[in-house]
Amino acid sequence: MKKINVLGLITFFVLVLVNLPFLVIIPSSFTAAGYLAFPPEGFSWQWYEMILDRPEFIDSLWFSLKLATVTAILATFLGTLAAFALSKYKFRGSGIINALMLSPLTVPSLIIGISALLFFTRIGIAGTFTGLLLAHMLISIPYVVRLVLTGLSSFDYTLEKAGYMLGAHPLRVFWDITLPLLRPAIVSGMIFSFLTSFDNVTVSLFLVAPDTTTLPLAIFTYMQETLDPLVASISSVVILLSLVFIVLLEKVYGLERLFGLNSQSH
Amino acid sequence: MSKRLSVTLLTAPAMILLLGVFILPMLMMLMLSFQDENQAFSLHNYSLFVQDPYYLEILWRTIRVSLWTVLASLLLGFPVAMYMAQATGKMRGIVTMLILAPHLISVVIRNFGWVVVLGEKGWINETLISLGLIDQPLRLLYNELGIVIGLTDSFIAYMVLAIATSLYAIDPSLNKAASILGASRMRTFFSVTLPLCLPGIIAGTTLVFSLSMSAFVTPALMGGTSVKVLPVIAYEQIMATLNWPLGAALAFLLLGSTILLVTLYTKLIETKRYKEVFAS
Numbered sequence: 001m002k003k004i005n006v007l008g009l010i011t012f013f014v015l016v017l018v019n020l021p022f023l024v025i026i027p028s029s030f031t032a033a034g035y036l037a038f039p040p041e042g043f044s045w046q047w048y049e050m051i052l053d054r055p056e057f058i059d060s061l062w063f064s065l066k067l068a069t070v071t072a073i074l075a076t077f078l079g080t081l082a083a084f085a086l087s088k089y090k091f092r093g094s095g096i097i098n099a100l101m102l103s104p105l106t107v108p109s110l111i112i113g114i115s116a117l118l119f120f121t122r123i124g125i126a127g128t129f130t131g132l133l134l135a136h137m138l139i140s141i142p143y144v145v146r147l148v149l150t151g152l153s154s155f156d157y158t159l160e161k162a163g164y165m166l167g168a169h170p171l172r173v174f175w176d177i178t179l180p181l182l183r184p185a186i187v188s189g190m191i192f193s194f195l196t197s198f199d200n201v202t203v204s205l206f207l208v209a210p211d212t213t214t215l216p217l218a219i220f221t222y223m224q225e226t227l228d229p230l231v232a233s234i235s236s237v238v239i240l241l242s243l244v245f246i247v248l249l250e251k252v253y254g255l256e257r258l259f260g261l262n263s264q265s266h
Numbered sequence: 267m268s269k270r271l272s273v274t275l276l277t278a279p280a281m282i283l284l285l286g287v288f289i290l291p292m293l294m295m296l297m298l299s300f301q302d303e304n305q306a307f308s309l310h311n312y313s314l315f316v317q318d319p320y321y322l323e324i325l326w327r328t329i330r331v332s333l334w335t336v337l338a339s340l341l342l343g344f345p346v347a348m349y350m351a352q353a354t355g356k357m358r359g360i361v362t363m364l365i366l367a368p369h370l371i372s373v374v375i376r377n378f379g380w381v382v383v384l385g386e387k388g389w390i391n392e393t394l395i396s397l398g399l400i401d402q403p404l405r406l407l408y409n410e411l412g413i414v415i416g417l418t419d420s421f422i423a424y425m426v427l428a429i430a431t432s433l434y435a436i437d438p439s440l441n442k443a444a445s446i447l448g449a450s451r452m453r454t455f456f457s458v459t460l461p462l463c464l465p466g467i468i469a470g471t472t473l474v475f476s477l478s479m480s481a482f483v484t485p486a487l488m489g490g491t492s493v494k495v496l497p498v499i500a501y502e503q504i505m506a507t508l509n510w511p512l513g514a515a516l517a518f519l520l521l522g523s524t525i526l527l528v529t530l531y532t533k534l535i536e537t538k539r540y541k542e543v544f545a546s
Binding site for chain 2: 006007008010011013014015017018019020021022023024025028036037038039077078079081082084085086089091097100101103104107108109110111112114115116117118119122134135137138141145195198199200201202205206216217219220223224227231232235238239242243245246249250255256
């Protein structure tokens with residue numbers, strides 16, 4: 001007789017538990033009833049059609065996608081440059097710069113959000129795209145720096161030297177040798193930044209205005225007043241979109257490696 | 267190009283962002299928290315916290331909810347980490363993926379899923395009523411229990427990872443040695459595995475505690491309006507009451523108490539470990 005694996009059972013239970021929210025949201029978005037129910041009653045696309053009648057969700061979805069894309073590109077660019085300097089050159093103060101780059105992870109989002117609101121109000125960019133972009137870049141850069149630094153720690157600089165010796169231009173060496181070797185780290189930094197921005201609520205909460213609202217916040221606000229299957233259908237859209245990026249991240253870098261890096265922070 | 271110039275050019279953009287959007291605003295916030303209505307220096311916002319039992323009660327609730335969250339994630343997360351450490355390549359990968367992926371989907375959405383499950387007309391209550399086990403719906407949401415469930419779901423991944431990482435590092439031959447020397451599996455666990463993964467447990471518990479203390483989306487959505495924690499109060503002072511100095515002070519008090527508690531905890535454990543080492 002096979003012995004029952006207690007650890008396996010508990011693990012299965014926990015895995016069901018952490019995935020339960022998605023297991024109930026997606027089915028209940030297809031309900032034919034006029035109210036939120038699980039298990040759903042009947043089948044219909046009506047709550048998905050309803051999204052199209054709600055400009056606040058459509059507009060905020062576009063806004064979130066735009067914000068996350070620009071955040072990902074700029075944060076990856078800035079973070080990669082800084083990581084290059086930290087890895088390639090030994091200089092005085094590099095320890096301090098390194099600590100500073102990672103510092104936004106050690107401070108609660110609550111404080112980052114409030115302080116950004118105070119400062120942005122004073123310089124007049126509170127509630128604008130620019131304000132949200134700067135704040136989202138700030139919370140994404142630490143991840144990029146960590147990922148690229150890890151990528152660079154195993155980087156063989158003799159390959160660059162070989163390129164120079166063969167007479168290649170520094171830019172050519174960078175483009176043809178350095179960049180391709182670091183591509184997994186840079187690409188995953190970019191995807192992770194995208195997800196960080198796309199999912200964020202805690203910092204955005206302080207920085208949005210009625211016409212510059214991100215999707216998670218539109219859902220957050222709607223949820224506090226009404227709980228109907230519309231929240232389920234719009235959430236399912238977000239789950240699906242996030243899932244695409246999560247699978248991509250798993251393929252490019254591996255989630256385990258990624259989280260091993262940031263398990264000390266939030 | 268000189269080394270100095272390269273370093274400056276490469277780090278400057280990120281450094282400007284960090285100093286301008288993070289360090290400077292935080293200093294401004296700190297200064298603001300020491301201001302009264304007339305913008306004069308005052309400790310009023312901080313002394314209010316000690317004088318008014320309302321705030322102390324809320325701080326105590328925040329700590330209580332966080333401690334329950336730590337306990338729940340430890341009890342549920344430890345077996346998962348053990349399982350991951352014993353599992354072979356493919357299975358370990360699947361478990362890792364299933365525990366981490368939810369973490370990359372917005373907390374608002376995960377909380378909404380829990381509302382569907384735990385609500386008054388939610389899945390659990392409807393099922394129990396239709397089975398005739400209860401007459402009145404159970405109150406699983408909009409109380410401290412709801413917050414603890416939501417926070418545990420949010421942060422258990424950190425606990426699992428911290429413990430699993432320390433378990434991976436244990437040399438398997440140690441377990442073998444213990445059993446060769448005649449130790450039972452129970453004994454091996456308590457004398458070999460547990461002490462060796464203690465750093466992982468400490469890291470996991472402190473991390474989950476700190477995250478729970480400053481969480482406010484889950485408490486706002488799953489705790490409702492009657493059960494408030496300190497981050498929610500700070501948020502309301504900033505966004506609703508518009509008393510920014512008080513809101514800023516509350517946020518710093520929260521951070522201060524979290525750091526204090528975490529330091530005490532790690533000190534306590536370290537001392538105990540030294541005693542164990544020198545006593546034996």
